[in-house]
Amino acid sequence: MSEPLRIALAGLGTVGGGVIRLIETNADLIARRAERRIEIVAVAARDRSKDRGVDLSRYAWEDDMTAMAARPDVDVVVELVGGSDGPALTLARNTLAAGKDLVTANKAMIAHHGLELAALAEKADAALKFEAAVAGGIPVIKSLKEGMAANDIKRVYGILNGTCNYILSTMEDTGRDFADVLAEAQAKGYAEADPTFDIDGIDAAHKLAILSSVAFGTRMDFKSVTTRGIRRLLAADIAQADVLGYYIRLIGMADTEVDASGQRRLVQRVQPHLVHRDHPLAHVDGATNAVVAEGNFVGRLLFQGAGAGDGPTASAVVADLIDIARGDIGAPFSIPVAELGEAPAAETGDRIGSAYIRFNVADRPGALAEITAAMRDAGVSIESLIQKGTPGLAAGDADTVLVHMVTHDGPESAIGRAMALLCDSPCLTEPPVVLPILDE
Incomplete structure (x- = not known):
């Protein structure tokens, strides 16, 4: 068996703890599938004294996580800190500039800086993997890049935010109004104390921008995502939709169209939709995510599963590590950055x-x-x-x-x-x- 793949793990929150538990629990299975062992050698987080329910004594502790990339005993850095800028972005840049592989679950950083990081990765012949950044444990990035690689993907859309889906499906089940259900979701830990990124659709927009680039082979353009959240919905809207035979779901949708001049243009929108009860997305309840991709030969594919949580998201992170252990690098967005197409935002009035x-x-x-x-x-x-x-x-x-x-x-x-x-x-x-x- 080859030498172990040595990783440094930045961020020891819910997902970071899950990654450690998964690697420790399934170490032998992972080694057989990766054809080498995956070993954690260093960790970093803001609070060294916090009890995270895992034994950290066997790992080196880095007070400055941005220095992890300089460690000679590290092959891959796993970034689970979050935030589009700040230490997470510095760590990502340092890692790729040092020629080391990077795995991240940070959808905001990828949505805002993914093309820059992908270019750094390609220049260094390093891997940039971000399966966990979209839809938690659902392997949708891998499916778009590999399973649907031969298809001209016509449209990709889905339920990309579990907090909003929990709120909407609870409103359906109980008849209660938005503010009441949001407060309950916060009390249960399904929603943040400041839920703006979730309920205003920003989190889903980050994920949609990433999916669009991978699906269509276009340069990422987060600023062109039209975003409208769920905070103005009433129980009366939910009830009336039900009478009409629909459920309300926050849908992120991206597709392309060709204008009169032959220019390919991109439509990216996150907004609540009425979804007919016969549609597969109508019955996606609770904090579950689901993504639909439509290819010209494969037809419609549905990917559904847990969109967050320590186990599902850790599963996606470690799957990326296994790919790296096998030597699977590839272009981060399936196509080299220089070959990604330009797709200006479409005028949607004629739709x-x-x-x-x-x-x-x-x-x-x-x-x-x-x-x-x-x-x-x-x-x-x-x-x-x-x-x-x-x-x-x-x-x-x-x-x-x-x-x-x-x-x-x-x-x-x-x-x-x-x-x-x-x-x-x-x-x-x-x-x-x-x-x-x-x-x-």
Whole structure:
């Protein structure tokens, strides 16, 4: 058997502890599959005295994690600290500049700096692996890069944030409103004390940008991801979707289109959708993640599983280490950085689809007529329109009613024009909520 693969582990939180336990528990199995042993030689974290439930006495401790890359007894650095910049990015740069391999679960760093790091890795003939950065234990990066390598991937989309999915599925099951369920999720540890990155869709947008680049062979463009979260959803939206035969899910979706000049353009969006109950994503509950990829020969593939947690995420980290132990380096984004295509953001106004729209309307004569007139003038065809009372509204909204609308298929630009016509309307007590309906 070859010499052991020696790793330094930066970050000893939930995932870091999971990596240590996995490597120790399955050491012999991992060695057989990797054809060499994987050994931890050094660790680093902010608090040396904290009890992490694992024995760290056998490993060297680095007070400055950014110096790990300079250790002569380290082949691979595993970065599990997080954050798009700061010490994590410094460590990543140092590691690759030293010609050592890097494994990370840091989706923010990859989304913002992945192309730079990939170029460093290619220059040094080193590996940059980030399977754990997207969808926890689901091997979706490997599947896109390897299992679907022969396919022209048409679209990739899915449920990429477990916190939001837990909140939405709990709202479905209990009929409770968003703020109440969010507080429960925080108390149970499913949501952070500051949940902004999760509930506003930023976490999912990081993951989508990575998936887009791998799936389409394009340069990553996180800034072009349109992001809309779930904080404005009401229990009434969940209930009305159910009546219509749908569930609401936060969906990250990326696909490409070719404009009139022949330029390939990229659509990347994270936003709540109505998902028909017959669609496989409709029944993804709790903190589970799921990704759908559509190839021109393989068709639709569904990847589903735990999107976070110590065991699933550690599994993805160690799978990357096994690949490195076997000598599997490869281009980080499947295609060398210099050959990744340019795909400017697409103008989405001509895209055809239907939508659910919820209006909070002042209970006064003529309000409904004003809404329908705006739809008519903008060219939006209405499939159904339901007016209800105030369930799910905050106290003090007794003079507000909810109007739920579903449109026929039509260009997105028409709905945009209708919303613009209504933006200053005194009949609306707040801006409308617009949720696309996921096609089959």
